[in-house]
Amino acid sequence: MITFKKILQIIGLSVLVTGVVHPPVMEAAATSTAQTAKLPAIRIYLNNSQITSSAGGATLMNGTVMLSLDMLYVRGATVSYDEHSKMITIGNLFTKGSMKIGSRIATVNGKQNTYSAAFQQVNKQLYIPLRFVNDAIGGSLKWNADSREALISYPEFVGDGQTSKDAYFLNGVDGTLYKRDAAGVVHSMGASTAKLEPYYIAGTQLTSVKISEDADLVTIQNSSGEPSVNLTVYNLFVKKGAILRQSTAHYWQFSPEDLKTYAGNAVMNDGHIVRLIAPDATVLQTWNVSKLAGTPDQTYAIEAIGENYLVARSSQEGLLTLIDTGANRAILLYKEFGINPMDMPGFKYDGIKFIDSGDDKSELRFEFTSSKKDSKTYTYRLGGL
Numbered sequence: 001m002i003t004f005k006k007i008l009q010i011i012g013l014s015v016l017v018t019g020v021v022h023p024p025v026m027e028a029a030a031t032s033t034a035q036t037a038k039l040p041a042i043r044i045y046l047n048n049s050q051i052t053s054s055a056g057g058a059t060l061m062n063g064t065v066m067l068s069l070d071m072l073y074v075r076g077a078t079v080s081y082d083e084h085s086k087m088i089t090i091g092n093l094f095t096k097g098s099m100k101i102g103s104r105i106a107t108v109n110g111k112q113n114t115y116s117a118a119f120q121q122v123n124k125q126l127y128i129p130l131r132f133v134n135d136a137i138g139g140s141l142k143w144n145a146d147s148r149e150a151l152i153s154y155p156e157f158v159g160d161g162q163t164s165k166d167a168y169f170l171n172g173v174d175g176t177l178y179k180r181d182a183a184g185v186v187h188s189m190g191a192s193t194a195k196l197e198p199y200y201i202a203g204t205q206l207t208s209v210k211i212s213e214d215a216d217l218v219t220i221q222n223s224s225g226e227p228s229v230n231l232t233v234y235n236l237f238v239k240k241g242a243i244l245r246q247s248t249a250h251y252w253q254f255s256p257e258d259l260k261t262y263a264g265n266a267v268m269n270d271g272h273i274v275r276l277i278a279p280d281a282t283v284l285q286t287w288n289v290s291k292l293a294g295t296p297d298q299t300y301a302i303e304a305i306g307e308n309y310l311v312a313r314s315s316q317e318g319l320l321t322l323i324d325t326g327a328n329r330a331i332l333l334y335k336e337f338g339i340n341p342m343d344m345p346g347f348k349y350d351g352i353k354f355i356d357s358g359d360d361k362s363e364l365r366f367e368f369t370s371s372k373k374d375s376k377t378y379t380y381r382l383g384g385l
Contacts, residue, residue, distance in 0.1 A: 021044070039148060040056070040147065040148050041057070041058075042058040042059065042060065042065065042149075042150065043058075043146070043147075043148065043149045043150070044058050044065075044067065044071065044130065044149075044150050044152075045149065045150065045152065045153065046075075046152050047075070047138075047153060047154060047156055047173060047198030047199075047201075048151075048197075048198050048199065049075075049198065049199055051071050051074075052071070057071065058071065058130070058150075059127070059301045061122075062116065062117060063116065064115070064116045064117035064129055064130075064131075065129070065130040065131070065342065066117060066129060066130065067127065067128055067130045068125045068126065069081065069088070069125070069126040069127070069128060069250060072090070072128075072133065072153075074133075074137060075156055075201070075202055076092065076093070076156050076202075077090060077091065077092050077136075077137045077154075077206055078090070078091050079128070080189070082179075085100070086100055086101040086102070086227055087099070087100050087101075088100075088101070088119060088126075090132075090133060090136035090137060091136065091137075092136070092137040092138050092155060092157075093157050093162060094107055094138055094155070094366045095108065095135070095137060095138035096108070096109060096136065097109070097113075097135055097136030097246070099115075099119045099121070099128065099132055100119065101118075101120065101121065101126070102117045102118055102119070102120065103118055103119060103344055104116070104117065104118045106119075106132050106135075106136075108132075108135045108136060113132070113135065115129045115131060115132055116131075117129050117323065119132075130150055130152075133152075134154070137152075138143045138154055138155050139152040139153060139154030139155075140152065140153045148253055153173060154173070155171045155173055155174070156171065156172050156173050156198060156201045156207075157170065157171055157172070158170055158171050158172055158201055158202065158204045158206065159204075160206065161178060161179055161180040161186075161206075162180075163180075164180065165180055165181065165182050165183070165184050165287055166179075166180070166181060166182045167179070167180055167208075168180075168189075168206055168208055168216075168218050168238075169206065170192070170194060170204070170206060170220060171209055172194065172195070172196035172198070172201035172204060172222075173195065173196070173198060174191065174195060175191050175192045175193060175194045175195040175196075176188060176189075176190070176192070177189040177190065177191075177192050177194075177218065177236060177238070177243060179238075179241070180293050189236075189238050189242060189243050190242055191243075192234065192236050192243055192246060193234065193237075193248055194222070194234040195221045196222050196224075196353055197222075197224050198226075200222060200224040200228075201222075203222075203223060203228070204220060204222045204223075205219065205220070205221045206218065206219070206220055207219050207221075209260045209261055209266075211237075211261065211264070211265070211277075211279050212279035214239055214240050215237065215239040215240075215266075215279050215281070216237075216239075217235060217236065217237055217238075217266040217267075218234070218235070218236040218238055219233065219234070219235055219258075220233070220234040220235075220236070221233050221234075222234075229252060229253050230250070230251075230252055231248055231250070231251045231252070231255060231256075232248065232249070232250050233248070233249045233250075233269075234246065234247070234248050235247045235248075235266075235269070237266055237268065237277055237281060239279075239280075239281050245268065245274075245275075245277060245281060246282045246383060247268040247269060247270040247275070248270055249269055249270045249343065250273035250299070251271070251299060251301075251315045251321070252315070253347075253348060254301075254315040254316075254318065254348050256264040256301030256313070256315065257301060257303055257313075258301045258302055259304060260301060261306060262276060262305040264279065265278050265279070265284060267302060267305065269289075269300075269302050271290075271299030271300060271301075271315070272288060272289060272290040272291075272296075272299060272300070273287070273289070274286070274287045274289050274302050274310070276305075280292075280312050285290060285308060287323075287325075289310060289312050289323065290350065292323045292325075292330060293312060293323060293330045294330050295314070298313075298314050298315070298316045298317075299315045299316070300312040300313060300314055300315065300321075301313045301315060303320070303353070303354055306357055306361065306364075308324065308325050308362075308382050309322060309323060309324055309325060309326075309364065309382060310322075310323040310325065310359075311323075311354045311364075313349065315348070317348065318347070318348030318349050318350055319332060319333075319334060320333045320350055320352045320353070320354075320366075321333065322336075322364070324382050324383065327382065327383050328384055331380070333350075333352050333378075333380075334350050334352060334368075336380065337352075337368065337378045339351075339352070339368055343370040343371055343372075344370070344371065345369060345371045346371070347369065350368075351368050351369045351370060351371070352367070352368045353364055353369075354366055355366055355367050355377070362381055362382045362383070363379055363380070363381050363382075364379065364380045364381075364382065365377060365378070365379050366378045366380070
């Protein structure tokens, strides 16, 4: 007999079982339907990640791929089995399905679907049709009979808007951006270029800043590789419920502190080109920071913008550069201030940060913090010393 008495949570999946009545044991499938030892094992992939089982695994029953309940480790999906009603329920953010043990009929999003096999118990393991799992999580299933591989691509969501009001969330698989409004209603903002590697979706960060009453700048930061050495930053300018502008920047072993707004406008950076976007989505100004800094192949984060200057940090070296646009000059600040590189605090960070500009906006102040935590303030006057 099978009893499920605890909550199992593995990578976003929670299995909750209520009640104490045990489902009846059903006869094992006939020999003709059992998985033949000469054939390769059935492999199941969910968003390119293979799922495994400590017992039972996946098998073919009368031509139907059946998945044991203990294999339902689906990121972002919730699976619950009620031993009293003998009902299993699987849900994703926009989809939900339920199926009763012994029945081939399931309800998915309020509609009845009939499957080629029933939810059943075999050799003390609960098995459910893989296609029902696919439908319940809103997936797309492909079965390769020769290799005996099943591949499911399904929506995988990330972002506070999954549960919080007035917040955004993303389907990282197809790039669709959504917003849950103040009333809790979900709206699609359209497809973005943020189609992420499925294995790395869960750790993605979404933030947003308000540009105007009907416009936001949404930033998506996705790390990949081991240990998360590749960072991709997507900026989406959203106005009146639609994505109007996008930028994508790639960094390696570097976490940028990009400026998001300047003078009430959005700042969008692809690592080379920085655009200043007005609340009506028009481009007010464009800078090719890489060329202005004299290093066209390097990517930069923008930490400050002024009327006659840009403060940019190289992602390759972490060094802060002041671009004096009035004097058409790029100043590598650690050299300008005579800072010894041996005193810098660490990898890809020189310890220099922009503080502010003076009352006349021509004198800029910077603070340097050494590896010994000593601090010193430096100034630079635009147009040269």
